Amino acid sequence: NAGVTQTPKFQVLKTGQSMTLQCAQDMNHEYMSWYRQDPGMGLRLIHYSVGAGITDQGEVPNGYNVSRSTTEDFPLRLLSAAPSQTSVYFCASSYLGSGPQHFGDGTRLSIL
């Protein structure tokens, strides 16, 4: 059972670089979401999607783009990386937006 798969697990970027964090789930879940977690803080919602073609902003969307062309995939794009985006990023999915979420292992991102 793959569940929710995030890649890469670790990444170091230079300020101004762009990159895409990948998230894939094989549970046919409609709801997918991206969170960031900073030291001593909880998970903050970046973007979420309730199904293919539908995305919406969360609490901290600035500097990030998402798209949802398929049910399985929900990539998160950093357009121009900034040191403030150094964080641990978690992707999660659930059958519905009202259901319990399954999390990926996280991506640890450092921006120098």
Place this chain on the structure above:
Amino acid sequence: RKEVEQDPGPFNVPEGATVAFNCTYSNSASQSFFWYRQDCRKEPKLLMSVYSSGNEDGRFTAQLNRASQYISLLIRDSKLSDSATYLCVVTLPTEYGNKLVFGAGTILRVKS
């Protein structure tokens, strides 16, 4: 006011103690509630859903008070392995359905 608020703790308790956490939420339209557990630098994992009538799973009991807009988690006979951060999760209605929002977490340290 934050959408979901928790006492960050830490709660330092001896083994065998009973400890309770509360979580308040601001949107009366919230319908689904969960407690998650997160170990250091790991992904959050579902501990239990919270039902209107209250529910119990072994040493863990969750309660929901809609009138006062809070949920609680009671842990009886604390074990060393219960040491973790406990995250309260609430669904919030949006124009696209629901989104899930996390509290910042409550740290529990169980000591021998």
